[in-house]
Structures are given as C-alpha cells and as structure tokens.
Amino acid sequence: MKKGFTLFLIIASVAMVKAQNMNIENSRKVAxxxxAERExxxxxxxxxxxxxxFYMDGNMKKKVFIETLEKQLFDAAMAAGVKKEDFTIQNIYSYNYETKKKNNELLQSRQYRIKxxxxxxxxxxxxxxxxxxxxxxxxxxxxxxxxxQIEKELKTAAVKDARYNAEILAAADGQTVGKVLVINDNSNINFNDLVPTPRMYAKAASADNAAGAMTEELNIDIRPLKLTCYVDGVFELK
Structure with missing residues (x-):
C-alpha cells in the first residue's frame, strides 16, 4: 500500500512539472x-x-632564526591594529644556504597572511x-x-532592468508585461578575480620641516572596483 502511494506521488510530481514546463513553452512571452553595475x-x-x-654579514655563527623575524612581524602587525586572529601562517618552506663548506644548512622560510x-x-x-x-x-x-548586501542590490537592479527592457519591447507591440517566468543569473561576483591598483599619495610636509621635504609615511588608497551583474529574464505577455 505504501509503495503504491509513493509511486502515485512520484508520478503526480512528474506530471505537474511537465505541465508547468508546457505552460511556459506555450505561453505568450518576451525574453x-x-x-547592473556599481563601483x-x-x-x-x-x-x-x-x-x-639568514646569517648576519654571512657569519655562519650569527644566524637570525625565523622565530625572531616572526615575532618582529607579529609585534609590528599588532601595533598597526591587526587582530590576532587575522595574522596566520599560510605556508612553510626551506631553502639551501650555499657556502663553500660541504655541510650546507637548510634555512627556514615562512609565508604569512595578514588581514x-x-x-x-x-x-x-x-x-x-x-x-x-x-x-x-x-x-x-x-x-x-x-x-x-552589495551582491543582493546588484542582482535586484539587474532583474528590474530586465523587466524594464521587456516592458519597452511589449509596449512597441501594444502589449503589457506580466509575471516573470524564468530568471537566469549569469553573474559571478568574486572580489578575488578583480585586482584593483593601489595608489599612493605623499603627505604634505609639516610646518616644522624647514627643508620642506616630504614625510616618509605614504597615504595608500585602493582604486574603486566596478562590479557587474547580468541576468536573462523571460516575462509573460498579457
């Protein structure tokens, strides 16, 4: 009994999907x-x-260990306002320090990711x-x-633009646009695929700087990115 009822539900579901597809295919529509874009x-x-x-001045007895350098970087990052959880080790390497001696030593190298x-x-x-x-x-x-939120606003604007374009086409033939039948999202908003260029501005010299030289600190900004969103829409014609 249960198997028969389950089979009936499957057949009914398939029939409903086919009926919906036929309605879309046979309906009067505009594609x-x-x-939408945004900077x-x-x-x-x-x-x-x-x-x-590395070895200081090439002296094999004066090795600067990776832990020392890591602490310098960590302390500098924390002083710059970086959160502890935003300072991570991304990879660890080793390289051969070549000398004239036979017993060459492998030195460590570490890659860090800082947010x-x-x-x-x-x-x-x-x-x-x-x-x-x-x-x-x-x-x-x-x-x-x-x-x-930015992705949501872009996609909303793109769908509205698709409807606006459909209304223009429909009005040209004395028709009106009804509900949307199909929407395909063709956009791929990924910040890592975009490479904005940093731009640097030297800060103006202070009044105390008699020589009028520029300060060493630079003000570095990121140029705006242009994000785009594309959708395909099929709308019912009334």
Missing amino acids: TKGY ITPDIVYLSISLKE VTNLNGLNIMLDKIDPQGIQTTSISGYDHTQKR
Missing part, C-alpha cells in the same frame, strides 16, 4: 537581458609577507622587521564587509 572600494586587504632566516582594513602605515610596519629577513611582500586578495 530580455538585465544589467565599490574594498575595505579588506589581504597581505602576503614571506620571511626567511588589514587599509594600507596606511604599511611601510612603518615593514620598517620594524630586519630587511634581510624579508623575502617577498604582495597583496594576495581583497574583500568587502558588505559583500552579500
């Missing part, structure tokens, strides 16, 4: 595209900084680390605290 500036920046062990809300003071933070221990620095990604 259009919708588009935003990322308020989250991910830095990638790699540190490496910051702006790039101002970056040069001051790096100045607190022994420069010989800095291997590479780069920006590895961007994000925004209101990403989901």
Whole structure:
C-alpha cells in the first residue's frame, strides 16, 4: 500500500512539472537581458609577507632564526591594529644556504597572511622587521564587509532592468508585461578575480620641516572596483 502511494506521488510530481514546463513553452512571452553595475572600494586587504632566516654579514655563527623575524612581524602587525586572529601562517618552506663548506644548512622560510582594513602605515610596519629577513611582500586578495548586501542590490537592479527592457519591447507591440517566468543569473561576483591598483599619495610636509621635504609615511588608497551583474529574464505577455 505504501509503495503504491509513493509511486502515485512520484508520478503526480512528474506530471505537474511537465505541465508547468508546457505552460511556459506555450505561453505568450518576451525574453530580455538585465544589467547592473556599481563601483565599490574594498575595505579588506589581504597581505602576503614571506620571511626567511639568514646569517648576519654571512657569519655562519650569527644566524637570525625565523622565530625572531616572526615575532618582529607579529609585534609590528599588532601595533598597526591587526587582530590576532587575522595574522596566520599560510605556508612553510626551506631553502639551501650555499657556502663553500660541504655541510650546507637548510634555512627556514615562512609565508604569512595578514588581514588589514587599509594600507596606511604599511611601510612603518615593514620598517620594524630586519630587511634581510624579508623575502617577498604582495597583496594576495581583497574583500568587502558588505559583500552579500552589495551582491543582493546588484542582482535586484539587474532583474528590474530586465523587466524594464521587456516592458519597452511589449509596449512597441501594444502589449503589457506580466509575471516573470524564468530568471537566469549569469553573474559571478568574486572580489578575488578583480585586482584593483593601489595608489599612493605623499603627505604634505609639516610646518616644522624647514627643508620642506616630504614625510616618509605614504597615504595608500585602493582604486574603486566596478562590479557587474547580468541576468536573462523571460516575462509573460498579457
């Protein structure tokens, strides 16, 4: 009895889906595209900084360990306002320090991922680390605290644009637009696929600077990104 009832529900569901598809295919409809765009500036920046062990002045007895460099970077990041949970180790490497001696030693290298809300003071933070221990620095990604809300607003605007375009086409033939039958989202909003360019401004010299030279600190901003959203819409004609 239960098997028969279950089979009946499956058949009824399939029949209902087919009927809905036939209604869409046979209905009078208009298909259009919708588009929306918006410029935003990322308020989250991910830095990638790699540190490496080294010998001071090439002296094999004066090794600067990775733990020492890591503490310098950690303390500098905390002083710059970075949260402890936003300072993570991303990867660990080792490299061969070549010397004339046979017993070459493997030195450590570590890559760190640091989440910051702006790039101002970056040069001051790096100045607190022994420069010989800095291997590479780069920006590895961007994000925004209101990403989901921005995506929602863009998609809403794109659907409205698709309806507006459908109304133009329908009005040209003396028709009106009814409910939407199909919406396809063709957008892919991903901050990591976009690479905004940092731009730097030197701060004006203070009045106390008699020579009129520029200060060493730079004000670094991120250029706005243009996010786009595309949708395909099929609307009923009345």
